[in-house]
Amino acid sequence: xKDIEHLLRVAVIFLASITVFLVVRAVVKPESYGKIGRxxxxxxxxxxxxxxxxxxxxxxxxxxxxxxKEKAGSSHSGVSCxxxxxxxxxxxxxxxxxxxxKPAEAEMRRFCLRCHEASVSKPxxxxxxxxxxxxxxxACGMCHKPHAPKI
Amino acid sequence: MRELPRRDFLKLTASALLTxxxxxxxxxxxxxxxxxxxxxxxxxxxxxxxxxxxxxxIGCARCVDACKTENDVPREPFYFRTWVxxxxxxxxxxxxxxxxxxxxxxxxxVADPETVAKSFFVPKLCNLCESSPCVQVCPVGxxxxxxxxxxxxxxxxxxxxxxxxxxxxxxTRYFHPVLQVADKCSVCYHRLKRGMVTAxxxxxxxxxxxxxxxxxxxxxxxxxxxxxxxxxxxxxMGTEPKLVxxxxxxxxx
Numbered sequence: 001x002k003d004i005e006h007l008l009r010v011a012v013i014f015l016a017s018i019t020v021f022l023v024v025r026a027v028v029k030p031e032s033y034g035k036i037g038r039x040x041x042x043x044x045x046x047x048x049x050x051x052x053x054x055x056x057x058x059x060x061x062x063x064x065x066x067x068x069k070e071k072a073g074s075s076h077s078g079v080s081c082x083x084x085x086x087x088x089x090x091x092x093x094x095x096x097x098x099x100x101x102k103p104a105e106a107e108m109r110r111f112c113l114r115c116h117e118a119s120v121s122k123p124x125x126x127x128x129x130x131x132x133x134x135x136x137x138x139a140c141g142m143c144h145k146p147h148a149p150k151i
Numbered sequence: 152m153r154e155l156p157r158r159d160f161l162k163l164t165a166s167a168l169l170t171x172x173x174x175x176x177x178x179x180x181x182x183x184x185x186x187x188x189x190x191x192x193x194x195x196x197x198x199x200x201x202x203x204x205x206x207x208x209i210g211c212a213r214c215v216d217a218c219k220t221e222n223d224v225p226r227e228p229f230y231f232r233t234w235v236x237x238x239x240x241x242x243x244x245x246x247x248x249x250x251x252x253x254x255x256x257x258x259x260x261v262a263d264p265e266t267v268a269k270s271f272f273v274p275k276l277c278n279l280c281e282s283s284p285c286v287q288v289c290p291v292g293x294x295x296x297x298x299x300x301x302x303x304x305x306x307x308x309x310x311x312x313x314x315x316x317x318x319x320x321x322x323t324r325y326f327h328p329v330l331q332v333a334d335k336c337s338v339c340y341h342r343l344k345r346g347m348v349t350a351x352x353x354x355x356x357x358x359x360x361x362x363x364x365x366x367x368x369x370x371x372x373x374x375x376x377x378x379x380x381x382x383x384x385x386x387x388m389g390t391e392p393k394l395v396x397x398x399x400x401x402x403x404x
Contacts, residue, residue: 030308039295043305050341053221054350079356083213087220087350115211115356120261121237121270122209126357 053087056080060088063095067147074148075127084111084146105139112140191281191300192365198300198393199338200365202375203274205398207359210235210272212254214351214360221339221350228252230325232336233276233351238402242268246402273403274360276351277302277323277336278384278392285315285324285335294333300365300393301340306332320388338362365393 032041057080061068064081071077081100082088090098103111109131118128135143143151155163192198218224218233234253239261240246251258254272261267283302286294293309296302309332316324316333327334339349343362347353352360363372375381381395384403396403 033292036298037295038292040292040305040308043293043295043303043308044297046305046307047303047337047340048344050222052342052345052347054217054342054347054353056347056353076356078358080353082217083354083356087217114257115209117257119210119258119270120264120267121239121258121272123206123357126209 052089054082055087055089055092057082059092070145070147075150076147105141108139108141112144112146190365195298195300196366197364198366199279199343200300200363200372200376201276201279201338201394202361202363202372202381203394203396204359204361204375204379205271205273205396205400207357208235208272208274209357209359210237210254210258211356212257213354213356214274215253215255217350217354218336221342222337224334225328227328228255230328230334232323232334233274236273236275237270238273238400239270240268240400240402241266269400271398271400273396273399274351275321275323276394277338278321278390278394279338281391281393282389284318284320284388284390288314288318290314297340301338301343302335303337303340304333304335306330306334309333320385320390 035041086101293305324335363370379397382399383392
């Protein structure tokens, strides 16, 4: 008996540690952890439930038919409404409540040139202008309508 | 113990070998499945991928702005889920990379444009790694790859240890100063699940960005990968990104 006493002592320590581990694990582990993979399955629902701020292009057409049609036939056809007017999911939900942003006339040059300022880094085919030389004192909108910019 | 006659020993060995060979032929070794390199989107549906056409990017940073709005990313100039880098490669091989405020403030004019060999914009975001270093290092399983191939963060479970931030080879993670957890591009998972495109894709005026289902042979991203010569960033890291670039220069890191 004396010979295996030290073995028994170690075995008891091991068993106790394993029990403590299992108890702690059962208490600490979130319920949905491991249901799909090594993560909380509920985290997926959290990610899915986040609010949407940008409504998407197709939401604009039903109310703003004329503008959407004008834009669709222009060189800005690939630019979505929210690209210039900002996030509009709130406006879609309550059209009278949240109003879309619109670059002010004084702001217009800076805003348009953010895309159209000449730069060696831009693709060769993209239409650009040197803002310091191209009618520097005029707002872009005086000649170019934003929804159909070609004159 | 009885001695085994030579004849019996040979018979036994031969039959054992034959049985093993027959078994191997009948069922192609199951362990080989582990090394089979079939892309996961052959089996899983949907499976999200991303495409960026560098030749179309004009560096307007509408994507950066939209991303910050959609995902409540802090407005300070060092927190980004996506940002746009400008590369300027001079004829004497000097390379300059800048992205003032992620591109949101515009880029200063290039000095001495005649000495520039080439210059272009590179939008950066989560590379959607198939084997993600960030997922591997998370000690609590708070960052994970979903069944549809997106790497997400469980913000309620993250302990804020920042291991994932230093593990990402693309630097696409940051530490959220308010929530005190790691944060990263989720490819607007909440939008994808509602059948919408990501906020950055929605506002991109030139169509330089696209998001789509890799398991659909007709999807935009599948076609983009088939019809163009595409590349991933840091392929040598073995992360197998599902974000591919068209027109990627070798100097891009």
